[in-house]
Amino acid sequence: MTKRLDGRAPDELRPLELTRDYTTFAAGSVLIRVGRTVVLCTASVADDVPRWMRGTGRGWVTAEYSMLPGASAERVDREAARGRQSGRTQEIQRLIGRSLRAVTDLPAMGEVQITVDCDVLQADGGTRTASVCGGYIALHDACSRLVASGRMRTHPLREAAAAVSVGVVDGEPRLDLAYEEDSRAEVDMNVVMTASGRFVEVQGTAEGEPFARSELDALLELAGVGIGRLLDAQATVLSVPPALRA
Amino acid sequence: MTKRLDGRAPDELRPLELTRDYTTFAAGSVLIRVGRTVVLCTASVADDVPRWMRGTGRGWVTAEYSMLPGASAERVDREAARGRQSGRTQEIQRLIGRSLRAVTDLPAMGEVQITVDCDVLQADGGTRTASVCGGYIALHDACSRLVASGRMRTHPLREAAAAVSVGVVDGEPRLDLAYEEDSRAEVDMNVVMTASGRFVEVQGTAEGEPFARSELDALLELAGVGIGRLLDAQATVLSVPPALRA
Amino acid sequence: MTKRLDGRAPDELRPLELTRDYTTFAAGSVLIRVGRTVVLCTASVADDVPRWMRGTGRGWVTAEYSMLPGASAERVDREAARGRQSGRTQEIQRLIGRSLRAVTDLPAMGEVQITVDCDVLQADGGTRTASVCGGYIALHDACSRLVASGRMRTHPLREAAAAVSVGVVDGEPRLDLAYEEDSRAEVDMNVVMTASGRFVEVQGTAEGEPFARSELDALLELAGVGIGRLLDAQATVLSVPPALRA
Amino acid sequence: MTKRLDGRAPDELRPLELTRDYTTFAAGSVLIRVGRTVVLCTASVADDVPRWMRGTGRGWVTAEYSMLPGASAERVDREAARGRQSGRTQEIQRLIGRSLRAVTDLPAMGEVQITVDCDVLQADGGTRTASVCGGYIALHDACSRLVASGRMRTHPLREAAAAVSVGVVDGEPRLDLAYEEDSRAEVDMNVVMTASGRFVEVQGTAEGEPFARSELDALLELAGVGIGRLLDAQATVLSVPPALRA
């Protein structure tokens, strides 16, 4: 069994750091660091829901994702300059949005829209799963503040959600792939789970060879272990209510 | 257990019809009908690979997907008129492309690009999985003709791939969802597998409630059953070589 | 006088095949085959007219046109991927729309918009004129169904319209040009006429040398002959009312 | 027979004014006034032909058309601000380009591209036909200067081309429609002809009722009369060679 480049055990997460209220203008704001991956997640509240939802009394949660051009060693073109979001970007932001909505009681929100923006300041693999983990806290804080200020009657988040990537690298199932591993993984899987141990999203892709059912099972187990630890870290942060704002 | 609207058993596929060489200008062309879903899959050959692959000696397979505006009861806006492809479209065409590349020996192609276009003439659920099934045959025929004409030395497809949707509807795991079922499924999953019984893609999403590991297992089993039958139908068509062209 | 590549006489149409209700979700749907040219025409109904027509009590008929990327031997780029419709596409869809509106009693429609989508599955010349011929039947069927269901009071189509291309090839006026002829025609003309023998559109273009009045007259005569036969084929289809829908 | 709003006879052109070298940086520049319609036509020379023509030794003539936002009483949106050219704009610029190429000996140009820009400063009907008339002179002057400076060996324009609109208004065939007439014409036709009396383009459209062959014939005759006068005016300007440039 090959050693991982950063010396981690196969079922070990990278160091995790959650900075709450990294910025203070958005209703919720979390800077999440997972190893060298850094994502700023903000949750912004608008009184307006999308046109097709007006009058339903229900709220909406949506997400947007972007990578800053200088986030990786080789600069990536700015999507605003190119004039369109890539398929990858859209796929990722749809995943984040679905994951957060799966644990949100939309009718309990009232006609409010919360947009969770996940902007990657540095990218070293696992940016979409970090976005789910950080985005969940930003969304939770935004809702807590809406409840505290009386704009929302009950807190609409039903349970916590967290996400992690797993993959088969050098024939070995591994947890929380860094970019170097991700880029040469034989199988790559992103898993989103809830505090109750159920699945929100399972997205597995054979990058090289198709994979067997036994590999799938091993990866799902590994993901469960990692997500359990991530949920713990989220819970620690959220055990203290966010500072109130004027 | 509720009856399915079209009377099928939970593990029953819709009627499948594969029309080979539905059109004759593209190198491969297959019209696939799965119940009322109709997709035209064509495979077009170009001597030019994408810029980043030039000089590598390897080939490339890519896919594009679109829904004709009149494909559904409520007309959908034409993406060319709106000026951009939706996130859903890009997500789907990336899935089709990855699935086909997973069973293709790209170096064996030489520097040739094959584009598989999947245009949905009528949409009643399962358009992306039908695209994979039909696209595989169109790609196979295009390669067979390239081999026959001497432009390719060996046939680059290593094994067959097929795809199916499964989901939990009314609490029951079901195979091959039609639109009416898909739109109210609690869990929705697309699975792509190979003839050797391995996975290429597993994409499961909780539409309402998160789902348990036992549900995931039941759906994967159902998918395996359906894909087996689809692979048989593909094999029947491909047991006869395609007509040669001038 | 040179023989035509497919052996036709100069005033002979290619074989014509009209498949009614090729798809069944759109209000009208016709697959038209003219030789190797194949176009799927669907007519979709919306209760909403364009903004500038609201409150006028009048309806609107518009058309959109597209060529599937695999429709020709050399794949054409997908306009949705390029992000804009070409000038050729826009010119063609404007022509189809004007032609259908010219035989429609818009006030008789009430405030309803019908969009006729013409998607070319295979292109061998004459795609825009085939679109007019097939689109007319799809529009007629959509209106018949609206009348049958009581959503429209009277059938708004005043008379039939059909279209054909004519051109001078190898110095000879010819009817219904296939791609090979079209691409080297000295003069190229598209003519749209009604059942009463009048003109809706006459669009003649000198591709090489400018053309004389006598050539123009010969082409208009040829067009009249061809359109007469196309109108007969349309009438045969429409002599039976379309199947009613639930 | 109703009187025309500006008192003209049915077969009378509006006053025509051609200002040569209205601007002096472009290789050819003509301001054409037809009644209140004002178009600035410039011809710019580039040593580069489009990619698909490189190495053929042939030149290319293309045209672009635009209406300034303040050209009409009701301001029209700027296409650069909207981010796309309308179908109407593209249709018109394709017509102008085809018309000018029809009288140009492209191989005689050598590998040079001339772009004729037609920008409408004020629009009162007939802007596309004025663009052909003015554009022809601008193109001719640009070529004359290229010949004079030795960059082109022979003048590539084979014969003159001019264009005019005709139409049926209040049941009467009329020459050179102003906007007020154009907007309520029953039939609208644009005709481009050469000095040798042959046709380059004939584009007739029934705006309301379809039109009979006899109406078509009357309009073509009227167009011939008008174009004869326009060709005379062009010839008068071109009888003097353009001023040479440093």
Next chain:
Amino acid sequence: MTKRLDGRAPDELRPLELTRDYTTFAAGSVLIRVGRTVVLCTASVADDVPRWMRGTGRGWVTAEYSMLPGASAERVDREAARGRQSGRTQEIQRLIGRSLRAVTDLPAMGEVQITVDCDVLQADGGTRTASVCGGYIALHDACSRLVASGRMRTHPLREAAAAVSVGVVDGEPRLDLAYEEDSRAEVDMNVVMTASGRFVEVQGTAEGEPFARSELDALLELAGVGIGRLLDAQATVLSVPPALRA
């Protein structure tokens, strides 16, 4: 001290020509010639203000700017064809709009929007400052006509505004740079001032070496001199009210 290419003294403006009502459909229309620079400025009136201003009772003045492709010796790409306005274009039109709004009493306008379009017919330096000078008169005339017709109660322009470019060329501060000077200026500054001698905009840029405070002072003085003369020319035109329209 080097002589300027066109023989002017360092503090001398180029010949100025203002043609009022160059076109007659827009509410205000001025053709301004500054040396070889030619800009057509039109002011169009709409009863609708931007969405964010509705109900405020205030009016709005905005500007758009464009260069015709044939305006310079080397043809510039048409922004409508490229599908986006350049950063330079947007910067210029924002400057023109701000300058005109700075001397307009927006509440006095009522809920009316006036768009000043500045289209450069020929570009030889100073196109943005010529646009401000000509645009001011076009805007003034449009307002005068609105007042005359009773659509506006009081004339909303509080005082005149004019603009000029200044720069350091060959080490010498110069007024009103032509393109040849502008392209090699060490410092380039655009200044917009009012009749009361105050500043609306000061935009100075070091093109090569950073510049000293003394240079800045010299340039501001020169600008004041030039703007004084431009204001005189504007006043002469506006001393006569514009012709009334039907």
Next chain:
Amino acid sequence: MTKRLDGRAPDELRPLELTRDYTTFAAGSVLIRVGRTVVLCTASVADDVPRWMRGTGRGWVTAEYSMLPGASAERVDREAARGRQSGRTQEIQRLIGRSLRAVTDLPAMGEVQITVDCDVLQADGGTRTASVCGGYIALHDACSRLVASGRMRTHPLREAAAAVSVGVVDGEPRLDLAYEEDSRAEVDMNVVMTASGRFVEVQGTAEGEPFARSELDALLELAGVGIGRLLDAQATVLSVPPALRA
């Protein structure tokens, strides 16, 4: 004289914090905090210069600017999602790029392009001037690393550049406006200066009333004071060479 909202004296800067190597993948990376404004500036190196510079042996420095959607209390639309950069964004990034190039010896760079990306994490006024200040250090570090690794022969930055905003608020000239002041300033000015006390950019705009020469002078003086302090802070950071990279 009114007190400033945050208690500062009129000539007082907000607290400044410069975090070098905030991220570590880009060649230079600086997080700058000016009060509550936070901008991440990264400098990325590419071996390729823009097409029009190839073969000149000179390098190029360019800048891009963006505001994260959650950077302000009211979420701003993501430009990548809207498909175009606003005029404001383009104006700002052009200013940053010009400012940095003004102190760079481009020929000394060799054919290398450095892109300075300035992404605003939180916006409280002065984002463009903070971008210049932080961007200068990021650019300096990137160059230092290129010199250290031998890819650049001499350090191309000739002297430091810094920027600050000044304005007239409540009739009083003030240094370094926060958003609340900026939004109601009568005059708004951005000034970029060098360590040698010379000007790179002076951009003053009357937001309400035009301003007098005396106000301009007072603002320039205030800017000089502030920029002096900013240059000191930059110098302190740069007095230590950046950490070398593998």
